[in-house]
Structures are given as structure tokens and as C-alpha cells.
Amino acid sequence: MALPHFQGIFPPLVTPLSSPDKLDVAGLERLIEHVLSGGVHGLFILGTTGEAPSLDHNLRKELIQRTCRQVRDRVPVLVGITDTAIVEAKEMSRLAANYGASAVVLAPPYYFPNSQTELVEYIERLAPALPLPLVLYNMPTHTKTMFELDSLQRLMEVENIIGFKDSSGNMLYYHQVLSSLSIRPDWSVLMGPEELLGEAVLFGGHGGVCGGANLCPQLYVDLYEAARWRNIERVLDLHHRVMRISSTIYRVGKYGSSFIKGLKCSLSLLGICDDFMSEPFHRFYDVDRARLHELLEELGVTVSNPYPASDDPVMTSLMR
């Protein structure tokens, strides 16, 4: 069977919740249709932006099932299976395969600090046992373990590993990874931080896993296309819009978690889904929500139907 080659924008879907252990089912449906209508090339569920580690396993399973069922085969669905317990990771991959996902995504186990040798051997043992192709996920700020270049090159020899999502934010490393693709030209290398999407694709990357694409999917799709076709003027214009989102919406509140909180609150303000968050985070208090409302309006978004007041949100031309 031909292995997939992922190119384009794969939003790391936020997980709409109505309580600690309940999906906001209607919100999830609206969110999926919202991002698909923006032309994204696939979905990535149960990543960092999806708060996956904070969700109990039953909820994760329900999310896989519902997402795959709704997307059907319109675009590939990638499912995060990162788990400190390998038994759970395997079970999640089995479910993803059953429900029709296209690939699974795995970051290193993140409790114990891993040596590079332990990391490589872990993946060499796990990958062949998975029922779906595997995309590796580099997220050292959260997992404490970086895929060092030598390790990654060694893992390029594992057949059913088909790509790499890099959220290290380290562009020098990213260029080194791209230079290594001579070993494995079929690999897909996706950029994590959306602020680096333009240059990542201009210099040879294959797309991005852009959190902001939950909110305004078309912006990132357009930026990807502009970079792919080396339309540098347009890349710069769209990049500046991305930076404007990044320096406003993601910076309300004080902490590293402002990014996810800002995204979820914005989606709530737009009437797409609930902004309930799983612990250790919680939704914005009113003052931050009001500030975000203002910022969205400054960005040209009419926030007329805050969730859950309406089931019929009028989506606006956010940031197009």
C-alpha cells in the first residue's frame, strides 16, 4: 500500500468540551465544518492544542470516533497517540485505524527524561507494531526530549514512519532536517509554530500544523499556497497577518497557556464551540474575554453570536 505524503495545512484541532469529561458534540461538528470550509488539507486531533494529555482516555476515544465519522474521507485525519503508557498509545492507534484515520502522530513519552538511545529504541520497537503510518512529533518544551538530528536520521530508516512535525521553533534545526531528506525523500516535514510557516514552506517544508487554522483556516491555507508557489510578496502580506494574530490573540493572559486559551475563547466568541478547558487550565475570566472580544473586532471580525447563545453563527471573513 502506498504510504501517504502529507502536504498543506493540518489544523491541530482544539477539543470542544462542555465539562471535564464531556465533549461539546455540537461544537465539535461546527468546528470541523468550519475548518474544512477553509480548505485545509487534513485534520490533526489529540495534539497539544487539543489538550490531549489532559483528556481522559474514554473522551479521547469518543473524539477519534466522532471526528473520523464526520470527516468521512473528505481529508485525512491524523490522530495523536502520544502517551506515557505504551499500552494506551497502541490501543489508541488501533481505534484510529478502525475508525478510518490516515495516520498517527507520536511525541516521545514525556514523564521520564529519555536518553537519545532510549528514545530511538522506543520508536524502533513501537513503529512496526502500529496499524497506521506514523508521523513523529518534536515538542521538546513539553516532552523534555528533543529528536536530535542523528536520532532522526536513524529513524528515517523505519519504513512506516512517514513524516515529522517540528514544534521546536528552531529554524536552524529545521533546515538541517530538510537537508537530511535525501535519506528519505518521501517524508513530509510539517512546521508547528504558525509564525514560521512562511519560511518553512519557502525553504522546502511541506506544510504546517497551525493552531490558528482553527480560527481562520483560509489564512493559513493561503499562506501555504503562496509560499509553495514562491509568491514572496503575498507570503509577506499573509505572514504579517499571522504575526498580528500571534501578537494579540495569543498574548491575552500571562502564561504559556495563553495560546490555547485565546484560541478557545475566540472560537467561543465566534459561536463555534464552548471554551471550557481541561485542567490545569481554565477558560478566560470575563476581563480577558472582553479584551479578546475587542482584539477580534480590531482584527475585523464581527463577533455577533457568542457561543452558546446561538446555534447559527454567521462566520465572518476573519483575517482574509
Place this chain on the structure above:
Amino acid sequence: MALPHFQGIFPPLVTPLSSPDKLDVAGLERLIEHVLSGGVHGLFILGTTGEAPSLDHNLRKELIQRTCRQVRDRVPVLVGITDTAIVEAKEMSRLAANYGASAVVLAPPYYFPNSQTELVEYIERLAPALPLPLVLYNMPTHTKTMFELDSLQRLMEVENIIGFKDSSGNMLYYHQVLSSLSIRPDWSVLMGPEELLGEAVLFGGHGGVCGGANLCPQLYVDLYEAARWRNIERVLDLHHRVMRISSTIYRVGKYGSSFIKGLKCSLSLLGICDDFMSEPFHRFYDVDRARLHELLEELGVTVSNPYPASDDPVMTSLMR
């Protein structure tokens, strides 16, 4: 109901496994009897030494049940409930209460980097919802989040938090924590690294969660007693034995994980339990196992019945 005050040695039990998702039940029983026979003051299951984050949730539940049932009420059982998903942590605490555990132990959620404010609020929300008293667990090398002194002092105001296990290895911080006990004189402060047990107790701490007590429980019990009664000559003598274990058995192999691997392999060599390890680790290869065998003999242990060759291990006077 009076809250417990824990004093003494609480071995962080290794989790005997026969496969990734199966307890080594006979090994667990032998291990429990082995440490109890050494006079320990309680057991702590599902900690770092117990590889808790690497175990699937069903196995964790079985371990809680079996341990509580076997210990009955001979000593208190403390159960680690640390989890990135709060729903799972609560479920684990509910089980622990049902099966008769004495307290639960919680480290910060360890995927997302937490701010101190987020950490404090997380615990302030969670603690009152738990059916058992709570011991906080400081393990910054693994969780990325330190309980800073100000945070800890604020959490001293939460009634059903009854103690603190500090595995930071930072003695200056430890002394500051002890100095803060005027706020909460009923708190129990336990030391993580066994190499610091002597001074921790001499200077006012209440005991230790010593990994080595899986192997030679009486040594740590004796050291605790000597320190408690300020018998400084004996403290020094026993401390040097602890250092000798630490600089030999825990340093076979190259990585941070050598400590757990060495412990499990030693227990296997002594005929107590299997040394199967959960991913991302694996048991020692033969060369490391042989080296460990030598080291144990140099320490005066007759390794006559390596597990699983015999069900009737002749326990030796290891390090007494």
C-alpha cells in the same frame, strides 16, 4: 477524623511486571512481604520508582487493589494519583479510598508547563474533591514544575493536604520548607533521594521515600531511626552504606534510568520479582546484569536464587 502524620520510611514500591500489561503477581506479593519484614513504616505505590506514568490505567487499578488487600492494615498505603488528566487522577483516588489506602500522592500535571498560579489553583480545586488526605510530590526534573516556596506556603492553607515529598534534591529549599512548617506543624515532610535521608531527618524532616528500601528496607529504617535519635556516629556509618549502594548499583548502565533498572534487576537477582520494565525502558542486557551480580556480591549479598528460577529465595543480610 484525625489526619494521619507520616513518619519513617515509605518505600516507593517498584512495580513487578511480567509483560507490558501484566503484573507479576507472585513477585508483588514477595516484594511487599520483603519490605514489610524490614520494618518500613508504610508503602508508596505508583510513584516514579513504580514507573506509574508508563503503566496503563487498568494495571494501575489492579496494583492498588492487590497491594491494599495484601498489606491489609499492617502499615499505611500511599497511592500515587499523578496524571495529566484530572479525571483519571480522581478516579484513581476513588479506587484508593475504596480499597483502604491511607492517602494519595500527587505531583503536578507534567505535560504542559504550568505557571505557579496555575499549579496552585489546580491543587486548590482538586484537593477538596479527593476522598483521601493528600501528600504533594515535588519532582521538577520530571514534571518541569517546581513547587516554589511561596506556592507551597499558600497550599499549606488547604486542610486535607497533609504533607510533602521533596525529590528536588535541593537541600537549601528543603530547609526553607522545614522553616515554613510553623504555618502547618502537622505536615509531614519526606525526603526523596535516599542519599539525603540522614541529614533530612537530622535537621527536622519526618522520613524518606527511599527507592533502595525495595532492596534492603532495614538499612533505611535503621538510618531513619539513627537520625531521629540523633545518633550521629551511626547515621554516618549507615549513610556511607547508602552511598555505596548509590555509587554502585544505581550507576550500572549509562542513563538517568539506571536507578530504576538497577533496582529491578537486583530484585530479580535476589529472587524477589521479575525485572521486566515498561517502555521507554527495558531490563538490563546480560552484560549489565552480570556486572550487577558482581556488585551485589561485593556488597556482601549471596545471590543464589535468581528470579524466576526459584520460588523460595533465601534472603540475605544485604547491607545490614
Place this chain on the structure above:
Amino acid sequence: MALPHFQGIFPPLVTPLSSPDKLDVAGLERLIEHVLSGGVHGLFILGTTGEAPSLDHNLRKELIQRTCRQVRDRVPVLVGITDTAIVEAKEMSRLAANYGASAVVLAPPYYFPNSQTELVEYIERLAPALPLPLVLYNMPTHTKTMFELDSLQRLMEVENIIGFKDSSGNMLYYHQVLSSLSIRPDWSVLMGPEELLGEAVLFGGHGGVCGGANLCPQLYVDLYEAARWRNIERVLDLHHRVMRISSTIYRVGKYGSSFIKGLKCSLSLLGICDDFMSEPFHRFYDVDRARLHELLEELGVTVSNPYPASDDPVMTSLMR
């Protein structure tokens, strides 16, 4: 007096040495002419690549004098004055002004960990006392102190600070700095790591302080020009040459210091200057030197006149 606005390539000159406290004077002269002949837009002496902190103060002073005298006013000379002792930094800036340098470059004092407040106040006190315009230098891997975005924005209000060299390697931060230039449109923002020069200039930066420009200055000048004129095809072609140098010449040897060692050894192999290094580093041993020789030849450089065998090196078309 109009403040300068630096654009283009400013090689961070290596410091040719013949012994721990002696300049290789002839080598320095050759090196300066070599880089000037490549069309660079200025020189930066006494930076990290110049091993400045490892040089005694007398040697630093001689280097300032000789470099300024030789360059005369062909291009601006920027002089690093970073020092843990502010008295020495001021003295160095006074000398730089006397000898005709155009600006001074300053990283945070690097022994004591600084808070952001201490850092900002330090520079606010120092900058007005300097006889030359100041370029700030961000080098957190070495100084331990990052210029956080808020701090940098505050320092944009200091008039005789005229630019910023960023060697953090963090492109997301770099974009944020560029976005902040609305406060100070006359600032010059220069990229440290040469592997990021292409995108830095494409996205609005003003040039680079490229260590490799010691070796093949024209390559970096060409890349700068291509990026400035948004000739993306040419940018990619030249960027790949830069990556090839980076993944070969800078990776002989095992340590973080391989970059400087590789540069100096290459310059020696090309007959330009001595490769003596100041402590705690030392020049490559023969095996590494031989390996570097091979790599240079693979890159198309004829290494016919290794220093100091000849005073008349035939410079080759390295990497053009």
C-alpha cells in the same frame, strides 16, 4: 549627527593569534583584505567568533587599533565591548571612538544572572555614557540573559542605541522584534546564525553577522543581496551552499566550539592566518585538520598554500 543604519554583511572577524597574548599581525591584515575583497558592508571585531572574552585587554586594544587603521574608512568597523566589568567596557568604547570605529556592540554582562529589570537599567545607564552609537547583542546561550521582547521595546527608547544583533536562533522572537520596529524604524536588526540569513532578510531584517564570511565573504554578500531583492530562487540556491558549509566545516570535532575551530583551521589551510586559539579552546589536532582539508576540497576549494608556509595565498573561488 546622523546615526548610522547598518545593512548588509558584517563578518564577526576571527582574531588571528600567534600565541596566547600575541596577534598574528600579518594574518590579521590578510584576513581584513580577504573579507573586504568579498564586498562585505562592514566588520565586527571582538565578538564571540573573535573569541573576545578569552583575550586579555591589551590584546583587545591592539586589535581595535590595528583593524581601524587598516580598514581606514572603507567600511564601518563595529567593536564588541561586552565585558563583565563596566569600567573595561567603557574604556574599550573610548578607544574604539579614538581609533575611528563606527559603533560599539554590547551583550549583557555574563557572569551574574541578570533579571530583566537589572539588564534594562544597566543599559539605560551605560548607553548615554558611550562615545559611539550602540548595537545590542542577544546571545543567551553564552550570556544566560535573553533580551526579552518587553525589555527590548523599552530599550528602543534610548536614542543612541541604533540596532540589534540577534544570535538567539529563535525566528519567532526575531519576527516579533521586526514587528516592534514601528517604535524605532531606524533600527538595524542583524541576524547571527548564518543558516537563517536568507529568511531573516526576506522577512524584513537588515543583514547578518555571518561567521562564514571570514572564509567566503562573497557567498554571504550574494545571499544578502538576493534576499533583499527577493530573488527567491537565488536565495534558495545560496542558502543550500550555506547549509553545506554549516553541516560539514562546522561539524568537525565534537563540541559547541567546533564552529570557531573549524573556521580558524580553514583560514589556516587557505593560507590566510594562524589557527592558534585562546583557552579554553585549542586548534584542531592533525586528524581533524586533515578531515577539514578533505571537506574543503569537496566544497571545491584548492588548498594549496597552508599557512604559514606561504605569504602569498592563491585564493580560490570558495563556494561562489
Place this chain on the structure above:
Amino acid sequence: MALPHFQGIFPPLVTPLSSPDKLDVAGLERLIEHVLSGGVHGLFILGTTGEAPSLDHNLRKELIQRTCRQVRDRVPVLVGITDTAIVEAKEMSRLAANYGASAVVLAPPYYFPNSQTELVEYIERLAPALPLPLVLYNMPTHTKTMFELDSLQRLMEVENIIGFKDSSGNMLYYHQVLSSLSIRPDWSVLMGPEELLGEAVLFGGHGGVCGGANLCPQLYVDLYEAARWRNIERVLDLHHRVMRISSTIYRVGKYGSSFIKGLKCSLSLLGICDDFMSEPFHRFYDVDRARLHELLEELGVTVSNPYPASDDPVMTSLMR
């Protein structure tokens, strides 16, 4: 010539300054007599507490000369020669020898991140060239480079290295260093953080380089003696006084630098010396100074003659 073996309390002398490049000569004289009157076993000048890296080299030289001349041979003087430039370090050691110092103290060069190999080789090359015996100084928070245990054991083979000052604050490591002394029984191992002095000496260390001994030298001398003679009750009593200083005087102000600022300001309040500080720090503002005044009085110190109002301070029984 017999190499010295240092035991006891060696205050890391603060450097009294009256301006950025001027010693407060009278303050220095008073300070030296003050600490000597407390019974300390030696002096350590030009360490971290002495702000050495922030002082220009002329001032450092004057300090060496004046201190050695005043101390004459009443106690050994240890001189910090740590410098990023080895030429300066050697020059400083030459001066120290000329003026009659007993030993020099050296931390790793602190700008470039060193590998362990580079660190060991640097010291192996430098030590034999020094005219005085050498004490190594471990200060990883400031130098970025830790003396790892293997490296330290290798350096134990260098004859004129005679001891080790550990300011890592890592007691587990400290115990490992003590365990290694079988290689070099004549080494002196001194503790940096004074909060760990009691246990360091109880468990086999040889003394401490206690910053607080600038202020109340006898307290630390008494604690050292109590620990040496294993008088555990007295150790605990004195340790609690040390902790009380540590949790009050060193915690005025917000930053890591509060320790040095608090010390210098206290000495000024006691009429001993000026509290001028070298950049990047500065003396306390009035509000912090007033707060410190209160704290000293709570500790039982009559602050009657703040410097420089009087030349005849009435020294009080601080913390005895």
C-alpha cells in the same frame, strides 16, 4: 613544600567600593578586622560575593595587594583568579604569589559553554603553570559548566590542585565528591551555600565559604566547630540562626542578586563599609534599606552608626 590543607570558615569577602573603580579603603580595613575578630580561618577575596567579574583588573590588583598586606600572615588569604582570559588569570596568580597569598581559586571560564573534556584539559594545562596551589570552584549557575564527578576525579590527579569549593548546592553531588576523596585524602572540600554548612561538615566536609561571615563571622565559626565536634544540638541551634538570616536579610529585593545586595547594605548599616555596588547591580533604594534596618533590629542588632556617618562603629553581638 607542604601543600596547605584548608579547614574552617573562609568568608568570601565583599569588595567595599566607593565608586565604580575605587576601593573603599577604610571600609576594606574595617571589614578585614571585623571578620578576623570573629575567628575565621582564612579569607577568600575576588569570589562571586566579592563581585570579582564586575571589577576592572586594576582594582582587583589593588585589592589583592591591600588585603594581603593587612592580613599579613594572621590567616591564609585565598585569591580568586577566575577569568575568561587565561592571560589575565595567570597575571592575577602571579600578583597573588608576590603579595603573599596562600592559594588561588578558579572557576571555569564562563563565557563559552565548555565541554567536560575542554574543561579538564584547560585546568590540566593551567594548574602546573600557577605559582600557588589551586582550589577549584564549582559555580554552575554562573559559569554554566559543572565539574562533573568524573572530571573532578580526573583533576584529583593534578598535584598542585589542593581542594574544591562547591557552590552547586547539590548535596547528593557533594556526598559523591566526599566519597571520592579516597583518591586524594589531602584535598579540602569547602561548602558554598551557608545554609548547608552544618550538614556539609557533619558528613565529612572541611568547612565553608560563607557569605554571611562578612556580617557575623563568629556565627559560622561556631557552627563549623559544632559540626566538626558532632555536637548535633548546637549544630541545629546555630543552623536555625543561619536560616533566619537567609530567609530575611538575603530576601529583601526580588532578584538573585538580593544576597549580595543585602550583605553589603547590612555592612553599611553597621558602619563597616560603603554599600556601593558595581554594575549590573546597584545598592538598595531607601525603601529596601529601611526594610533591612528593621530586619537587623529584629535579629537583635543595634544599628546605631550607619556608614559613612561614623568611623567608630559600635559592633554589636549580631546573632551570637
